[in-house]
Amino acid sequence: MRTCLSEAVAPSVWKSSRRVLERCGVDVKVPRAQTCCSQPAWTAGHPDQARAVARHTIVVFSGPEEVVVPSGSCAGMVVHGYPEMFKGQPEEEAALDLARRTIELTQFLAKHDLDPGRGSRGPVTMHDSCHMLRVMDESQSPREALAKAGCEVREMQHTDRCCGFGGVFAINFPELSGRLGEEKARAAIESGAREVVSCDLGCLMHIVGVAHRQGIPLRARHVAEVLDR
Amino acid sequence: MSTRKRRGDGGVAYLDVQGTLRERTVDALRDRTLRGNLDSATTSWGESRDAMRSDYGLDEMRERAREIRRSNIRNLPALLSEMQAKVREAGGTVVRAVDGAEACRYITGLAQARGVKVVAKSKSMATEEIKLNEALEDARIEVVETDLGEWILQLASEHPSHIIAPAVHLNREQVAALFREEAGTDDVPDDREGLVAHARVRLREKFAEAGIGVSGVNLGVASTGTVCVLENEGNARLVTSQPRIHVAVMGMERVVADWDEAAHILQVLPMAAIGQDAANYVNLITGPRRDGEADGPEEFHLVIIDGGRGALRGTEFEEALSCIRCGACLYSCPMWRSVGGQAYGSPYSGPIGAVITPLLEGPSSPASRDLPFMSSLCGACGEACPVGIPLQDLLVRARARSSSPATRKSGMAFRAWSRLWRRPSTYRAWMAGWRLMLRARGKDGWATDLPGPGAGWTQVRDMPTRWPPRR
Amino acid sequence: MSTASSGDPLVDLLMASLTRRKATGQVVSGEHAGREAARWMADAGVARAVLASDPVVDAIGLPDALRREGIDVIMWPTGLGKREAMGLEGPIDVCGVTVPALAVAERGTVVLEASEGHGRGLDVTSRHHVALLPTDRIVRTLGEALALTFADGRPAPSAVSLVSGPSRSSDIEKISTLGAHGALTEHVVIIR
Numbered sequence: 001m002r003t004c005l006s007e008a009v010a011p012s013v014w015k016s017s018r019r020v021l022e023r024c025g026v027d028v029k030v031p032r033a034q035t036c037c038s039q040p041a042w043t044a045g046h047p048d049q050a051r052a053v054a055r056h057t058i059v060v061f062s063g064p065e066e067v068v069v070p071s072g073s074c075a076g077m078v079v080h081g082y083p084e085m086f087k088g089q090p091e092e093e094a095a096l097d098l099a100r101r102t103i104e105l106t107q108f109l110a111k112h113d114l115d116p117g118r119g120s121r122g123p124v125t126m127h128d129s130c131h132m133l134r135v136m137d138e139s140q141s142p143r144e145a146l147a148k149a150g151c152e153v154r155e156m157q158h159t160d161r162c163c164g165f166g167g168v169f170a171i172n173f174p175e176l177s178g179r180l181g182e183e184k185a186r187a188a189i190e191s192g193a194r195e196v197v198s199c200d201l202g203c204l205m206h207i208v209g210v211a212h213r214q215g216i217p218l219r220a221r222h223v224a225e226v227l228d229r
Numbered sequence: 230m231s232t233r234k235r236r237g238d239g240g241v242a243y244l245d246v247q248g249t250l251r252e253r254t255v256d257a258l259r260d261r262t263l264r265g266n267l268d269s270a271t272t273s274w275g276e277s278r279d280a281m282r283s284d285y286g287l288d289e290m291r292e293r294a295r296e297i298r299r300s301n302i303r304n305l306p307a308l309l310s311e312m313q314a315k316v317r318e319a320g321g322t323v324v325r326a327v328d329g330a331e332a333c334r335y336i337t338g339l340a341q342a343r344g345v346k347v348v349a350k351s352k353s354m355a356t357e358e359i360k361l362n363e364a365l366e367d368a369r370i371e372v373v374e375t376d377l378g379e380w381i382l383q384l385a386s387e388h389p390s391h392i393i394a395p396a397v398h399l400n401r402e403q404v405a406a407l408f409r410e411e412a413g414t415d416d417v418p419d420d421r422e423g424l425v426a427h428a429r430v431r432l433r434e435k436f437a438e439a440g441i442g443v444s445g446v447n448l449g450v451a452s453t454g455t456v457c458v459l460e461n462e463g464n465a466r467l468v469t470s471q472p473r474i475h476v477a478v479m480g481m482e483r484v485v486a487d488w489d490e491a492a493h494i495l496q497v498l499p500m501a502a503i504g505q506d507a508a509n510y511v512n513l514i515t516g517p518r519r520d521g522e523a524d525g526p527e528e529f530h531l532v533i534i535d536g537g538r539g540a541l542r543g544t545e546f547e548e549a550l551s552c553i554r555c556g557a558c559l560y561s562c563p564m565w566r567s568v569g570g571q572a573y574g575s576p577y578s579g580p581i582g583a584v585i586t587p588l589l590e591g592p593s594s595p596a597s598r599d600l601p602f603m604s605s606l607c608g609a610c611g612e613a614c615p616v617g618i619p620l621q622d623l624l625v626r627a628r629a630r631s632s633s634p635a636t637r638k639s640g641m642a643f644r645a646w647s648r649l650w651r652r653p654s655t656y657r658a659w660m661a662g663w664r665l666m667l668r669a670r671g672k673d674g675w676a677t678d679l680p681g682p683g684a685g686w687t688q689v690r691d692m693p694t695r696w697p698p699r700r
Numbered sequence: 701m702s703t704a705s706s707g708d709p710l711v712d713l714l715m716a717s718l719t720r721r722k723a724t725g726q727v728v729s730g731e732h733a734g735r736e737a738a739r740w741m742a743d744a745g746v747a748r749a750v751l752a753s754d755p756v757v758d759a760i761g762l763p764d765a766l767r768r769e770g771i772d773v774i775m776w777p778t779g780l781g782k783r784e785a786m787g788l789e790g791p792i793d794v795c796g797v798t799v800p801a802l803a804v805a806e807r808g809t810v811v812l813e814a815s816e817g818h819g820r821g822l823d824v825t826s827r828h829h830v831a832l833l834p835t836d837r838i839v840r841t842l843g844e845a846l847a848l849t850f851a852d853g854r855p856a857p858s859a860v861s862l863v864s865g866p867s868r869s870s871d872i873e874k875i876s877t878l879g880a881h882g883a884l885t886e887h888v889v890i891i892r
Contacts, residue, residue, distance in 0.1 A: 004650075007660055009667070010696030033653040041643045043606060045628025045636065049647035056651045084622070130607035162563045166605025171685030173603055175255045178689030180563055180605070208698050209690035212675060221697050319856065377880050425880050430788070432881065437782045453856040463824045463867040463882025470821045470859065471782070488850045492843040507721070507807045510824075510882065511862035513849075519858050521816040523777030 001061070001069040001102075004036040005201045013201055016228035017070040017105055023228075024114040028068075034060045039077040042085065044168045051085055058082075058094050067102045070224050072132025072199045075104040080135050104132065104199060105224060106141040119149030119227040125156045125193040127184065127207065129200035133160060142199050142223050149227050156191040165206035181210035185218050195219040197226050250574065250599035257568035266400060267569055274560040277504020278613075287500050287615070294497045295617035297490045298551035301482075302542060305550075308451040308484045309533065315454025319516025321529035325481075329359030332532050336361060336443070336476055337368045339530065343474060345370065345440030351458070351465035352376040353445025354554060355478045355534055357576035358589075361443065373435040375464040377428055384411050432464065442468035442526070446479035448494055448553070449531075452487040455515045456531065459498065459508040466512050475526035477514070481533050482550040494553060501615035502555040537589040545626050549584050551616045558620055561613035564603055573600065580610035580620040584627050592632045601627035642682075667694045674699030710805045710838045711890055717808030721865030723886035727835075730760060733891045737797075737830055738765035740887055744828055747791040748772040753817035754799040756832050760891065762797070776819050785825050795828035796821075796883065802845045803831075803838045803888070807864055810888060811845050814859035823863055829883035831863075834891045 002014040014030070021028045037057055041050035057078075061067050069075040079099050086095035103111065124146070128139050139159075146153055164170070164180025185207050188196040194217065198204050201222055208220040248256075257263060281287045301308060313323045326332035340348060348365055350356065350372060362372045374383045384407040401421060408417045408427055417427055444465050448457040456477045458465045469475050485491050499508045518525030541547055559565045559579030570578035575586040575596055583604060587597030601624045610620040628636075649655040670676040671694025679687045686692055693699070705712050706727045718725040728736045737760070741749060749766050751757050753776050763773050772791070774780070784790040798818065800810035810831045814820035823829040839845050842862075849860055867882030 004660075008663055009693065012696055035650045035653060035656040038650075041647065043625055043628070044639060044643060045601075045625065045631060046640055046643040046647075047629050049640075049643040052647045053651045130605070130609070134608035134612055160609075162605050162607035162609065164563065164605055166607065169602065169605045171682055173251055173254060174685045174688045175251075175258055176564060176567055176603070177605070179258055179567055181690065205693060206690065209686070209692055212691045212693075212698070213677075213689065217700070219698070219700065225697065319858070375881070429880060433786045433788055437786050437788060450850075453850050455850070455856055461868045462880035464880070466821070466824045466861065467881055470824075471786070488846045489843070492841075492846045495846075496842060507809060507862075507864040509721075509863070509865050509868050511864075513860040513862070515856040515858055517858065518814070518820075522814060522820075522858060523816070524819045524821050525814060525858055 001037070001067055001071075001074060002030065002034060003069065003071045003074050003201070005205075006070065009205060010201055010222065013070055013222040013224055016222070016224040017068070020105075020116045020224055020227045021068065021108075023116045024109070026114070029065065031060045037074045037077045039074060039081070040167060042077065042081055047085065051089070054082065054085060054095075055091055058091055058098050061098055061101075062094065065101070066108065067098065068105055068108045069102060070105045070199070070222065071201060072104050072129050072136050072138070073202060075102055075107075076131040076135035078102040104136055104138065104141070106145045106199060107136065107138055109145050110141040115148050116145075116227050117149070119146070119151050119229040121150060122146075122152035122195070122226075123154045123193040124151060124195045124197045124221075124226060125154050125188050125191040126159065127156075127163060127188065127196050127198040127203055128159050129198055129203045130162050132199050142197075145223065145227060146197070149229075151226055154191040154193045156187040158187060163203045163207050165203045167202070170206060177206070178210055181206050182214055182216075185211040185214070185216045189216055189218055195221060197221055197223050199223050250572070250603055253572040253574065254568045254603065257572045262400060263569050264567070267566055271560050271566045274504055278501075278557070278560075281500040281504055281506070285500060285506055287497070290493065290497050290500075291615050291617055293493055294615055295551065297485060297493060298553070298616045299548070301485050301490070302547060302550045304486065305482065305484065305542060308486055309481060311451040312449050312454055312484055313533075315451065316516060316529070316531050317454075319454055319529075320519075321454070321516040321531055323531045323533065325533050326535065328536050329534065332359050332478065332534050333361055333364035335532060337364050337370070339474070339476065340365065340370050340441055341368060343440060345474070347371045347373065347435065347439045348441045348443055349373050349375050349435050349439035349468050349472060350379075350443045351445065351460065351468040352379050353443070353478055354576055355445055355480050356443060358536065359478070359534060361478070373432070373439070375432050375435065375468055376460075377425065377462060377464070380428065380432065381407060384408070436467045436471045439468075439472045441474045441476055442470075442472040443476045443478065444469050446477050446483055446531075447498065448491060449479055449484040450488060450491045451484055453515055455513050457491065457495065458512040458514065459495070459510070460512070461503075461509040463510055466510050469512055469514055470525055473526055474528040474530070475514070475517070476530045476532060478532045478534065480538060481535050482538050483553070497615045498553055498555055501557040501613070541588060546584070546588055546623060548618050549581070549588065549623055551618050552581050552585075553616060555615060557613040557615060558610035561609040563605065563607060563609065575600070580604065580624065581618075584620060584623045587627055587631065592630050597627070597631045598633035598635060601631060667692070670694065706892075708835060710840060711835055713805040713840070714803055714808065714838055714888075714890070717806060718865075718888055721808040722868075723808060723865045723888060725888040725890055727890045727892065729892050733832070733889055734760040734762045734765040737762055737832065737889045738769045738771065740889070741766065741771060741795050741828070741830060742769040744795070744885065744887075745793050746771055746795040746828055747793045748774065749795045749797055750774050750776060750778055750822060750826060751797045752776050752799050752819070752822060756799045756834060756891070757797065760832065762832070776817060776822065785821070787825065787827060792827060794826040795830055796823050796826040797830045797832065798822050799832050800837060802848060803833050804842050804845045804862075805838050805840050807842055809842065809845070809862050809864040811849060812861040812863060813849070813857040814861075815857065820859040820861065823861070823886075824867070824882035827884055829863075829866070829886045831886070831888045832891060833888055838890075
């Protein structure tokens, strides 16, 4: 899954993901017709609009393969959100099937014990997105992947605190969102690393966007890009 | 950030709330004192909470607690019938109030019929919800909050900012000033212990004077008709033992079946709320004093409030009724931690407040339009909840139920979005247009001023137009 | 206060829990209990003791022991007016003496039951609280204590108070301060 955010703002993320998987010997298909997991509409409280787009996604990814997503947030939407979204709907079976096959990128690497080889050396600091941490219940797999790639990770304080992105929340309550982002950006810099890395592009855009506005010298990359060096 | 209380009727909201929710959050973010107090409060809670998990197995206890509360809600009508019967058997009176207005009428009527001039209260969110203080004051009855934090807020004419620690946003200097004003003298100590000792004496006068003591109920136990009132200070014990009449106000969902369940919940509640394995005082009250007893109220009245709760059973929001009002979700919430409880404009703040306030007030209320959206859906609340309520999921469902000009506008935007993004060709066209716009707006790899909904983004942060982002 | 092990694990657990809850305790034999309890109160500056009317109080000879220390003794029910009962008039250094029905070792909790001889406000209206606790009333868990207190067939007492330490408030600057409303001290005399 490319993810709409990657297509809109950072195509290098999905392209790096594909390269990383191919380096591990995985046969990767990137369906041309894919669009979006529909999370923006779902979390904004418009379930019917979300379903219409999600139906298309279910069809596009209907094969038997595992579906790898460079985003804890989008993976979480499919794995955790689709069962609720399609409960009692005609597509329920297909939705549950897709949910069973969907997995985040670093989780996929860990699950199949894959090693993409040397990546960037770092040091970087790791931001655990809320969806990765709580919906996918995962904080180990990205760190494992970075360690295998020889990348040094310096942990920041309160890695389990939300960065304040939250999808539409960032636009509806910008001041509050920005304040949380600033706290996260400062915590990141205080780790001693100059670059923040995450499995979620939305968080990174927000953190680095706040950092840039506030003059905090923080760089950012997606974990796929760090592995793809 | 003091707000003046005005009288009002109906609904759950504080009617004296100023501005929009967003404006209130902006005000709160500017308040450094508030921020400092919230930070230290939530940090110490977090530390205690970690100790509960590692030393007391809180995580395992959550599972059972969740099952108990869900079964309570499924069996609610039977449990309430049993509770009612047992309280009556013990010599108490039970009133099932459909809404807050009915509850206030009953309690005010009782006070007037008994010639009561002073009512002493211990902390109760339910009485805030039904605006009992206002109703009594309208009937010229003096109401005194005896919980130290609530009394402080009463002096400051403010609303509580947290379920468990209502004055957490005020510091020692602010409190001393309020005490001086109340006592009409400057001769009030400055140190924490002195302030507490001062309050002790002032409030004991009220306990001696009060004709009715009003308490909340943390938990009702149906098998014996017992109400459980937890506290640390001892004021609830005085409120429920000294005045001649005790009125206990209970939300209808706060019932467990028996003492096996009660024991479990009574252990989990203080762990989640204050990070300790016990509250100092747990008062288990069954009806009025018995014949031959020399103290204790002669009358016991249990007022059970529906207020919209019953209607949630059998809906997608039913799990919200499992709540035991511990406040853990507040302390764990990045929003609450940043702006405090008063910004929510409801007696119930934090994630649980953002879910139930709109449900109790109705889908077209201002709270419904705003509260469920003031969340990044981070899920820390659901993780912290000792009875396993999936609050982040309930927030999304609450958003779907909300109905206002703003949400209708958002609905129209997403209808357009949906039409474009369900087909690859229109999706790709949209993407191409977006990327062009971003390139055009970007300077040195950053856009500082986006149009339309993007303006909310660029108000407080830049948008990277290249990735990885340029320095 | 004895810090050495008493040889009874439940008693030791209770003592540790009491300390944790900022209460104090001591383990004494029945024959010394009255004298020890009276001495504790004298050391604490108690001027008047309000005693539950309970066989344990008489069994350890507490009323006489208190009088020997010069402490004024009143039995429950006191007949005092409300203001004096609350400490607004009369001596301030009053101690309420209770006899718990049970104690919960792992929580440091004493279980007080209201009855004709035992006022429900005994432990909170006074400045000090002393509990006289025979060791055979100690159970380990809250669940056990509640199951016994509210056992089938046993009428529920009008008021059961689970007391775990002296009164506390964290309402000023989120820092725990003792003595907001209830007793400032709690001392448990564990009687073998």
